[in-house]
Amino acid sequence: MLGYLIFVMSSSLVILNTAFCSIPILGFGLIKLVLPFKPIQALCTSLANKFMWLWATINHGILHLVNPKLEWEIEGIESLKKDGWYLMISNHLSWTDIVVLCSVFKDRIPMPKFFLKQQLLYVPFVGMACWALNMPFMKRYSREYLIKHPEKRGQDLETTRRSCAKFKDTPTTVVNYVEGTRFTPEKQKRSKAGFEHLLQPKSGGIAYTLAAMGEQFDSIIDVTLAYPENRVEPFKAALMGNMTKIVVKVRTLPIDENVRGDYFNDKPYKRRFQQWLGEVWQEKDEALKEVHRR
Template sequence: MLAYPLLIINVLLVLLNTAVNSIFICLVAIVKLFLPTAKLKRAATRMADKSMWLWATVNTGILAMSNRVEWDIDGLDALKKDGWYLMISNHLSWTDIVVLCSVFKDRVPMPKFFLKQQLLYVPFVGMACWALDMPFMRRYSREYLLRHPEKRGQDLETTRRSCEKFKYNPTTVVNYVEGTRFTPMKRKSSRSPYQHLLQPKTGGIAYTLAAMGDQFENIIDVTLAYPDNLDKPFRDMLMGRMKRIVVKVNVLPVDEQVTGDYFNDKPYKRQFNQWLHQVWERKDETLKRIHKD
């Protein structure tokens, strides 16, 4: 019976933490609008990043007080706080965001997520993400480009301009390559060849690398698992039932396998697809070993 009052308390504390930091970031955004120089705007972004770090730290503390988690973390030694990284990960639950922020908040720069252009106009959310310098993408469909060929390449150019500011502040950009959270039903319906993963979607990560691949020092390949809380890990964490969290990190080079013209060079596109599927095969083998233990 204790788990349900704990669930309510944790939800309220997390919501309060999120509200306080979101309001502060929005206030930073308002100030940032009126700052006269790029240098001052970058300073405002760093202040917003510190608030995001505080949000992650408080969430970690809230959930640590109610869970006795056995952490199994490996592969963090090669990372640095002032680097530029692309982080790719499998996606299981809302828990992933809490775990990634908890594990990496003092190891790499606070993460940035590529967002759809429409989110910029959502009250509070859009302003907070803008203050954090999260890049907004405008993706045109193939059908739209057939009707408007003059727009071809503009979405990529817009993203490149949005990422220009990352040259001045160390940055971690996160990409959930599967595009959605894994479930056995999704795996079956999508006919995924992997036991613990969905098919990777190459377009999103290729788009990120095309926009700012020359800025990344490494790719951080993260494998997440909650082997004792498979069904509802986020609910279990809020109820104090999370038992074990596994985070395996593999730092990959940014080399000729991942740098090229994915959208116009067909041989490179095939090479990139093969590279990503090899990464996913290794990740699936890692997950098989974790769940076998």
């Protein structure tokens, strides 16, 4: 019973925090929409990012308030800088991941901007605030749909380019969950990818981002997340006060020949890129095996 009372309290605090911070962020977004002048837009973007930082800071406080025994194990963040441009790739386990990434990186790199499914645009407070923060909303088309509607081919890349163009004047961290969905044991079995703790990485999304902004990124931040003592339902565990340990392992990868190229027209490069991403994911799976063996 106590756990569910904590769940109600923590959920209410998160909702109130989200509503409180979303309203001014949306206001700055509307100002940018009606006053499309670069100095005004830059100022509004900066202020909106500050409120996102405030949202992340309050969420971090709520996480510790309801999980007093929470232990963090973080490594590899020492070389990051606040004024850089980064592409962040990460495994995806839970809605908790967003809170964790923002908590860990909010004072070390520019506030993370997530690629979001278009359906999230209609979530109260959250959707419009993410729009105001210039987060990219993606409408993915299946292979079967594109066969029937070839005129839609390439629209994902164009959407990514338009979204990333908004980041060129302000240091930004663009986050891509390479697996495309949250990990579950059922999805892992269906994927038949050969990983123990991961799903098959999808190269298209990260390739879109690199095609749009590759020359501007300083490096790629490869993040490995784990909740070793709360593996089944980490989001529920965090809200009920049962989260005990969060592991965040970070590697900084260079923007080199492995990620530079024409993914969409150069087939040898596309194969090389997919092999590189597969190797990154294999190393991530080994790191997760080590975390869960302890």
